Amino acid sequence: MSMLAAHGGHPTIDLPGPHYRWPTIDADLEHAIIEQTRRSLSERDGRGVIGDFEQAFAAFVGAPHAVSFASGTAAIHAMSRVAGLCPGDAVIAPAYTFLATATPFAFEGVEVRFADADEYGNVTADSLAVQLRPNVRAVIVTHIWGNPCDMTAIAAFCRDHDLLLLEDCSHAHFGSWAGLHVGSLADMAVYSTNQKAITTGEGGMLTMRDRRYRDLALLFGHYNKRCQSEIGPKADYYPFAYTGMGLKHRMHPLAAAIGVHQLKRADDIEQRRREILDRVTASLAANPVITTALVPHQLGRHGLYVIGLRFSPDNATVTRDKFVKLCLAEGATEVDVPGSTRDISAEPLFGRPDPHAPYQHVTVTPPNLPGVRQFQDTFIKIPIWGYPGDNEFVDGYIAALNKVSAAVAA
Structure with a gap:
């Protein structure tokens, strides 16, 4: 020995x-970045590389809608507000996770109840049930270190208790459970794109099935021109299109260009x-x-x-x-x-x-x-x-x- x-x-x-x-810094990636600098360094709607990346990412994970953000944390913050969670409400989250899975909820005054982990570090339907209380309105799970949670059981638990199902898929871009891509069963799912398997350098993506959630996500972080052009004027929230919710959390176009390049590979x-x-x-x-x-x-x-x-x-x-x-x-x-x-x-x-x-x-x-x-x-x-x-x-x-x-x- x-x-x-x-x-x-x-x-x-x-x-x-x-x-x-x-990521691998090669001539192709360098070319994609340089070309984007010539195309645009600032975008105020979804007609350029921001929209390209959102559409490509939605197709990659099989989601009807995707909205990009400056970070995964910002995307989870948007998720909290889009879900309509308020002070007095509670969300059940993993105790073992990266802090940003739960901190945006606490920032908004939402109570966070923490669930135990199984042998893979993930929450289970049983550990979530231990934390169930009358004010719990949502569950967020993390597929920690890439191992997918048992989404069959967790989705059934959420249906049985009329809870919103939210997923933090930041560690699991290529993950699946029972043949379904992670995020598929959720009301909304977030994917961080900093140093993950699909990276933009820094950034995040929020995906959802519901078009209303998509519009509300735009209002949260993509105010003004994009909201005015992409939200239907008959929507009850259209009067907020100009101001949005008052915040700006847009992804940088260079980050989106890196993301488009990554998804092609x-x-x-x-x-x-x-x-x-x-x-x-x-x-x-x-x-x-x-x-x-x-x-x-x-x-x-x-x-x-x-x-x-x-x-x-x-x-x-x-x-x-x-x-x-x-x-x-x-x-x-x-x-x-x-x-x-x-x-x-x-x-x-x-x-x-x-x-x-x-x-x-x-x-x-x-x-x-x-x-x-x-x-x-x-x-x-x-x-x-x-x-x-x-x-x-x-x-x-x-x-x-x-x-x-x-x-x-x-």
């Missing part, structure tokens, strides 16, 4: 950083990322310490954001955090314990019932969340590479994970 680098051996990986770049992106995911999964299949954390493929297809790994503390002589440090010493600098995505249920923002109250610390008592603790304490992630020349990184990270695992196996 090779000596670990942390103990004086040679590192497994000796490659210059960064070890992960996205979507099939190639998916194929390459699935190859990498399958290779890593097969290479770690017999590893007693670290394996990929994937929903069974018979149920759902992974969304291809990152590769989630499950650490088995009972099979190791070191802690999860020590395991990661040993991998870093091997040169595997992208082996990571997430910091921003974690249990958010005790954050003080969610203890402020008045959204206009002073920003003063409040103590929040979180619910009992054993599933969240179990998942959070054993989770590690690495990138899903997907660009020319990435094989050295893929092979190197597989070798580093297996080398460290062999050294620390109980």
Whole structure:
């Protein structure tokens, strides 16, 4: 057995950083950006690249309508307002998620109730049911780290209790459940497009089935010329077309141009990322310490954001955090314990019932969340590479994970 680098051996990986770049900056992407600078750097309606990207994205995920925003957070904020949620209402959200899944609701004074996670980090119909109260009007789920939630059961739960179903698909652009693309069963769904499998550099997309929701989303962040030209004058909300709701959250045209370019390559992106995911999964299949954390493929297809790994503390002589440090010493600098995505249920923002109250610390008592603790304490992630020349990184990270695992196996 090779000596670990942390103990004086040679590192497994000796490659210059960064070890992960996205998107691939090639001549085609550079050309798309330069052409957009010549076409327009500011758009006030949907006739240019903004509309092109929205139409292409709607087709990509199979949604009737899509409205772009400056960020996924802004899109979730729009979702909250479009859904008509008000102070006094409540939404059930995942406790384990990126903060922006829930913070826009709290910003609006909507109570956020937090649900526990299953072995994949996702909420379930049962964990949502525990948090059901008379003032709950909606549910938002996150397909965390690309693993799709059980949308069959969750959609049935929402129908049974007359709840709006909202999805945060930011980690799962290529994900599906029971043959349906994530977001398909939702009243509205959001897809972040910053450093995701489909990226615009920074941005977000809100999709929906209902044309009224689409119009209200335009009013939320695309005021004036676009609303006046795209909202029918007979709509009861048309008098607001000039002012909208008073906010502007439009995506930059250069971001949309990157997004259009990415969607033209979507099939190639998916194929390459699935190859990498399958290779890593097969290479770690017999590893007693670290394996990929994937929903069974018979149920759902992974969304291809990152590769989630499950650490088995009972099979190791070191802690999860020590395991990661040993991998870093091997040169595997992208082996990571997430910091921003974690249990958010005790954050003080969610203890402020008045959204206009002073920003003063409040103590929040979180619910009992054993599933969240179990998942959070054993989770590690690495990138899903997907660009020319990435094989050295893929092979190197597989070798580093297996080398460290062999050294620390109980």
